[in-house]
Amino acid sequence: MLNTEIQLYPSPRKTLLLIGSSALLVALCIYLLNYSVYVSVLFAWLGILVCSLGVIIGLLRLLEHKPQMIINKLGIYDRTLYEGLIHWDVIQKALPLQKQSKEVVKLVLLSTNSAGEAVKASPGSIDEAQEINLALEGLNIQAEILTQFIQEVVAHVPGTRKDAAQAALPALQEQIKLKRVLKHS
Known part of the structure; x- marks a missing residue:
């Protein structure tokens, strides 16, 4: 039987870039939190929370299997x-x-x-x-x-x-x- 529809899925390239850059920024904020005296603790924790959100959103996009x-x-x-x-x-x-x-x-x-x-x-x-x-x-x-x-x-x-x-x-x-x-x- 012929396939009667074409399903096109988004490329994971941008999502992987989002996850990688967010994880890198989380690691940088953790480093600044532990070893820097010039960065406030509030700023470091805010950076960790915001960038962790990017990792979570990226992982949810990767796990989603719906065609675009x-x-x-x-x-x-x-x-x-x-x-x-x-x-x-x-x-x-x-x-x-x-x-x-x-x-x-x-x-x-x-x-x-x-x-x-x-x-x-x-x-x-x-x-x-x-x-x-x-x-x-x-x-x-x-x-x-x-x-x-x-x-x-x-x-x-x-x-x-x-x-x-x-x-x-x-x-x-x-x-x-x-x-x-x-x-x-």
Whole structure:
């Protein structure tokens, strides 16, 4: 049976950097607490507590096994957004962007009416098309590849996009695997 969804997990690199730097600062504060007469005890303990919080947050992030982004035949779910599932039928177009040297895919969504049906917004209306940015930092996918996949799915008529997405998912998964292999070789 074909895999009907792609789950993208965040890279642990930033989390490990957070844990390492926080642990280093905790060790420095403990050293200053024991051997320095120039640092107040309150300052050293405050540093230990704050930096220990960084270690705890980092460990919790490492132990969390939830994907950051899920792409399936129904749409795209990004945990960093509070939008829930973004259905294929409401996506109008996708654009790759570079924001502050980070890869982002900008989705332009169609407006919805009171019945929940997607309609194109007129240029002067209050209910303009909504834009959502999918941050790809730390994920094993490039903005151009994801944008090409989304544009391929969105090119179909809104009622048939689920089938188009399901048909295109294996090719996207192969591209992601190929990029991962090329990156590590």
